[in-house]
Amino acid sequence: MIDAIRDYGFLYWDRFLRSRLFMVLLRPVIITLITLNSIITRRRMSHENGLVVRGQVKILDNVDLPPNGFFTPGKVFPCRLRHASVSFLDDAALAVRGASVKFADEAVDSPFDMLMNNGNSTPFWDMDTFFQFTLARIRGGRAHLIDYFKRNPRCYMNVRDALRRDPSSFANLYYYSQIPLRFIAEDAVERYAKFRLIPWDETPERDGIPDEDDLQTPWFQEAKPNERRGRNYLKDAYRRRLDKQPVRYRFQIQILNWRDSDDRDYELSSLYPWNEDECPWRDLAEVIITEALDDAEGNECLFSLRHLPAAVLQTIPARNFRDGPSIDYLRLAGWWPRRARLLMYRLRGQPPRIPDERSETTEAYADETVSTVESDDVYRRPCLPQRDTPERREERREQLEQARGIYQYLHGYIETEPTGEQPAWHPPPWYRGVFRIYEPNPGDRKTVPIPLPPFVRELPSGERYSRVVQGRIYGTLAVSYLALALSRFENWLAKRHGLDIYRFLLWGFRDKPLTMAHWREDAEFARQRLAGVNPRIIRRFTEIPANFPVTDATLAGLLNAGETLASAMEKRRLYWCNYGVLEGISVKPGRYLAHPIALFYVNGEGRLMPIAIQLFQRPEDGPIFTPKDDPGLWLAVKTFTQSADAQVHEVVEHLLRTHLIIELFGVAMRRTLPEAHPINALLSPHLADTMAVNTSARTALLAPGGPIDSTMAVGSKGAFELMGRVWHDHRILDSQDVPLDLKERGVDDVEALPDYPWRDDALKLWAVVQRYVAAMVEHFYASDEDVAEDDELQAFHAEIRDPRGGNVRDMPGGEVGFRTRDELSGFLTRVVYTASAGHAAVNNGQYDCFGFIPNVPGALYRPPPRDKDLTWSERDLERALPDLRTASTQILMVRLLSRRTEIPIGRYAPAFFAGTQSVLPIVTRFRRDLHALSLEIEARNLGREVPYTYLDPKQVPQSIVT
Numbered sequence: 001m002i003d004a005i006r007d008y009g010f011l012y013w014d015r016f017l018r019s020r021l022f023m024v025l026l027r028p029v030i031i032t033l034i035t036l037n038s039i040i041t042r043r044r045m046s047h048e049n050g051l052v053v054r055g056q057v058k059i060l061d062n063v064d065l066p067p068n069g070f071f072t073p074g075k076v077f078p079c080r081l082r083h084a085s086v087s088f089l090d091d092a093a094l095a096v097r098g099a100s101v102k103f104a105d106e107a108v109d110s111p112f113d114m115l116m117n118n119g120n121s122t123p124f125w126d127m128d129t130f131f132q133f134t135l136a137r138i139r140g141g142r143a144h145l146i147d148y149f150k151r152n153p154r155c156y157m158n159v160r161d162a163l164r165r166d167p168s169s170f171a172n173l174y175y176y177s178q179i180p181l182r183f184i185a186e187d188a189v190e191r192y193a194k195f196r197l198i199p200w201d202e203t204p205e206r207d208g209i210p211d212e213d214d215l216q217t218p219w220f221q222e223a224k225p226n227e228r229r230g231r232n233y234l235k236d237a238y239r240r241r242l243d244k245q246p247v248r249y250r251f252q253i254q255i256l257n258w259r260d261s262d263d264r265d266y267e268l269s270s271l272y273p274w275n276e277d278e279c280p281w282r283d284l285a286e287v288i289i290t291e292a293l294d295d296a297e298g299n300e301c302l303f304s305l306r307h308l309p310a311a312v313l314q315t316i317p318a319r320n321f322r323d324g325p326s327i328d329y330l331r332l333a334g335w336w337p338r339r340a341r342l343l344m345y346r347l348r349g350q351p352p353r354i355p356d357e358r359s360e361t362t363e364a365y366a367d368e369t370v371s372t373v374e375s376d377d378v379y380r381r382p383c384l385p386q387r388d389t390p391e392r393r394e395e396r397r398e399q400l401e402q403a404r405g406i407y408q409y410l411h412g413y414i415e416t417e418p419t420g421e422q423p424a425w426h427p428p429p430w431y432r433g434v435f436r437i438y439e440p441n442p443g444d445r446k447t448v449p450i451p452l453p454p455f456v457r458e459l460p461s462g463e464r465y466s467r468v469v470q471g472r473i474y475g476t477l478a479v480s481y482l483a484l485a486l487s488r489f490e491n492w493l494a495k496r497h498g499l500d501i502y503r504f505l506l507w508g509f510r511d512k513p514l515t516m517a518h519w520r521e522d523a524e525f526a527r528q529r530l531a532g533v534n535p536r537i538i539r540r541f542t543e544i545p546a547n548f549p550v551t552d553a554t555l556a557g558l559l560n561a562g563e564t565l566a567s568a569m570e571k572r573r574l575y576w577c578n579y580g581v582l583e584g585i586s587v588k589p590g591r592y593l594a595h596p597i598a599l600f601y602v603n604g605e606g607r608l609m610p611i612a613i614q615l616f617q618r619p620e621d622g623p624i625f626t627p628k629d630d631p632g633l634w635l636a637v638k639t640f641t642q643s644a645d646a647q648v649h650e651v652v653e654h655l656l657r658t659h660l661i662i663e664l665f666g667v668a669m670r671r672t673l674p675e676a677h678p679i680n681a682l683l684s685p686h687l688a689d690t691m692a693v694n695t696s697a698r699t700a701l702l703a704p705g706g707p708i709d710s711t712m713a714v715g716s717k718g719a720f721e722l723m724g725r726v727w728h729d730h731r732i733l734d735s736q737d738v739p740l741d742l743k744e745r746g747v748d749d750v751e752a753l754p755d756y757p758w759r760d761d762a763l764k765l766w767a768v769v770q771r772y773v774a775a776m777v778e779h780f781y782a783s784d785e786d787v788a789e790d791d792e793l794q795a796f797h798a799e800i801r802d803p804r805g806g807n808v809r810d811m812p813g814g815e816v817g818f819r820t821r822d823e824l825s826g827f828l829t830r831v832v833y834t835a836s837a838g839h840a841a842v843n844n845g846q847y848d849c850f851g852f853i854p855n856v857p858g859a860l861y862r863p864p865p866r867d868k869d870l871t872w873s874e875r876d877l878e879r880a881l882p883d884l885r886t887a888s889t890q891i892l893m894v895r896l897l898s899r900r901t902e903i904p905i906g907r908y909a910p911a912f913f914a915g916t917q918s919v920l921p922i923v924t925r926f927r928r929d930l931h932a933l934s935l936e937i938e939a940r941n942l943g944r945e946v947p948y949t950y951l952d953p954k955q956v957p958q959s960i961v962t
């Protein structure tokens with residue numbers, strides 16, 4: 001309980017951290033610290049070691065920019081430019097260099113200052129990481145920087161790209177503004193801009209690029225021991241160059257025309273450069289430098305982000321301190337430490353010039369002089385094992401050996417009676433009598449009837465929920481409990497009775513289930529087969545089965561004029577749902593469950609309608625009901641069908657086919673693919689938290705007395721039986737393949753079955769995922785041989801197939817393993833699709849469908865009708881529905897399960913693929929495809945009576961839990 005309160009509290013703390021208020025409060029704290037530092041040291045916060053020069057900026061005559069009020073062709077500004085090393089009072093250090101341009105020959109005032117550095121992206125991407133980075137530098141130890149880089153490999157890559165060693169001149173380097181600004185032209189189109197300063201002759205940047213040795217330990221930035229040049233050599237060289245001739249630069253601009261599909265987290269983050277094909281650099285101005293200022297005058301010079309031509313360039317408003325533009329929000333306040341420094345010059349004089357001589361000890365970090373950490377320990381680009389060095393291959397093997405100790409499969413079997421044998425694993429007491437846990441020893445199997453899908457033996461600590469996820473779960477539960485309590489109080493006050501009780505049980509909830517308004521109608525009943533939470537049961541009806549003796553007479557008046565069963569079948573107008581899998585499954589005492597066969601007809605308007613339902617698999621157990629029967633009776637028959645559908649949905653389609661299968665792949669991956677393997681990098685975000693949620697499902701949701709046991713007809717025992725039955729003779733992988741599944745069920749004909757939103761959206765989303773996964777596979781595997789030679793990948797395949805491992809029988813490639821890139825990407829598409837979209841389709845709508853109890857009761861408490869002469873009054877139905885307590889549990893459960901996602905598919909963290917730059921175009925295209933599909937689905941939904949949103953990529957979680 002205390003844990004729950006703590007985690008719930010943490011959720012609010014996390015929300016506060018993500019609020020604008022926190023950002024506003026944090027800024028003065030950081031700025032005060034930096035200002036105090038400036039006052040005490042009389043030094044700049046960074047870029048201490050530099051020189052200021054002057055000259056002019058001329059906007060080019062042929063500048064290619066939308067008309068705006070500042071960058072007018074031909075316009076000339078006097079200017080100042082400051083070159084500096086970002087850190088170290090030594091020009092020979094391994095450091096980032098900067099260039100700041102002021103469009104005025106003044107110490108402070110200016111219409112436009114632009115601050116730029118080497119490298120086209122920053123070593124931090126928001127106020128949060130800036131703070132962490134600054135703290136690591138202030139604390140001074142290499143260990144802190146290394147630690148920061150390990151946490152943020154993408155930032156590390158950016159630093160490596162930006163560091164320069166021994167350039168011959170400041171004038172040879174490329175300087176980038178990195179952080180985008182809003183660009184406002186006269187046409188008011190939404191645009192963003194970045195700037196850079198490069199040599200006039202556009203010589204490619206080769207000067208000062210450090211060698212690989214240097215980059216192996218970039219935290220050793222001091223000058224090399226054999227360095228003979230003075231500590232001011234770079235500044236002195238620049239002055240000498242100016243004595244001979246002016247220095248010319250090219251000032252360039254990059255414009256991003258904002259598209260709806262662009263993503264703020266990527267495009268407006270300084271962590272990623274813009275694609276230069278889409279946003280080419282355009283020449284903007286020529287900068288000619290003619291004269292150097294002396295040190296004293298240069299020190300008085302101040303460059304600030306505040307100096308922007310506001311009508312044309314603006315900083316982007318930040319949402320919170322983890323939003324990319326928050327860096328500029330902080331930089332704007334950098335004005336104060338700069339002013340404080342100038343004030344201190346006046347009071348205490350300027351700092352002395354940096355001495356030319358170098359000493360052995362100055363500037364060295366105090367903590368260590370020899371690094372045991374190398375670049376590869378901090379950042380490792382995922383690569384195939386056959387491309388890795390022998391030492392690293394050994395490391396990979398060691399890592400997997402450890403992982404195999406932590407991640408172990410557990411193979412459970414269902415037993416109808418406890419065997420009395422002592423299980424090898426010690427399960428919690430409730431497991432006994434429900435199913436037994438065996439060591440994966442095939443010899444034991446003859447004693448047990450049905451295996452369950454394997455799952456993780458014990459939840460590894462690294463797989464536990466984060467506190468944010470845990471807090472969100474408690475948060476949803478707490479709010480739902482409160483809403484239910486309020487609703488029940490309202491019911492009691494208003495003395496509600498009849499079916500109204502269920503309607504008003506939702507009184508305290510802000511949003512109401514979609515199905516509440518039309519749940520009695522036939523059209524709504526049919527709609528839920530195509531756009532509900534269980535859209536993959538329906539199949540084309542191609543022949544009349546022996547156990548379902550429907551005839552033309554049964555359907556008289558229900559088909560279009562002149563239509564017969566035979567002709568309707570011929571025209572692909574008949575579809576059916578068969579719940580035969582439920583026959584013989586245990587049902588809790590006092591509850592009733594049918595195993596119906598329901599027939600549907602696509603009428604003249606192209607709309608699916610129910611026309612006949614037989615509640616049992618054997619015709620002698622009950623008649624075929626039709627809409628022509630007594631309306632109360634027909635409603636009862638539909639309700640029994642809904643309840644049967646719910647058992648198949650929750651246990652088979654939701655739990656087994658998404659949750660448990662994904663866990664199985666997750667365990668195999670952790671055991672066989674090291675973190676440095678590209679397929680591990682690709683799958684990890686989609687498998688996040690799945691083992692944790694499934695462990696909760698097994699120990700809480702499915703436990704005797706748990707929500708499934710107390711609300712569903714099958715209860716805990718029946719649920720395990722059902723799961724085992726389907727797993728036993730189930731083709732796991734093929735059923736996850738959308739085009740194959742549609743074809744196999746005969747529902748792929750758009751003309752015959754025009755309105756099937758799940759099919760339409762799932763097909764498109766499948767194609768998007770497929771294209772993305774194929775691109776990733778092709779990126780890492782140059783040929784089919786690469787696939788065949790990847791022994792880690794083949795071990796992954798073998799692990800999934802192994803009866804003692806994942807025990808999946810329909811792996812592509814069979815005993816041989818993955819043979820081609822197509823085979824591999826086909827498999828991975830199924831995994832990524834199932835963990836995200838496949839799960840979303842059966843998960844997101846649970847509250848919509850099961851939240852309103854009369855629409856789908858988890859169980860019914862009166863026997864199903866077996867006679868057409870019966871009548872079922874509203875009162876009879878009411879008596880058959882769950883009591884208020886059970887109904888409340890059902891609502892709580894589905895409310896919790898259908899929480900809205902916080903991380904939609906495609907939103908990867910900066911550490912995705914260890915920040916590898918080369919996968920970015922693939923990710924960007926994936927996100928654009930997802931966005932385009934989202935817009936398409938939104939537009940389609942505008943024209944629908946009931947929108948279908950469960951597969952809108954915005955609402956599809958990245959993994960089963962997120």
Ligand SMILES: [Fe+2]
Binds near residue numbers: 659843897
């Ligand atoms: Fe789920």
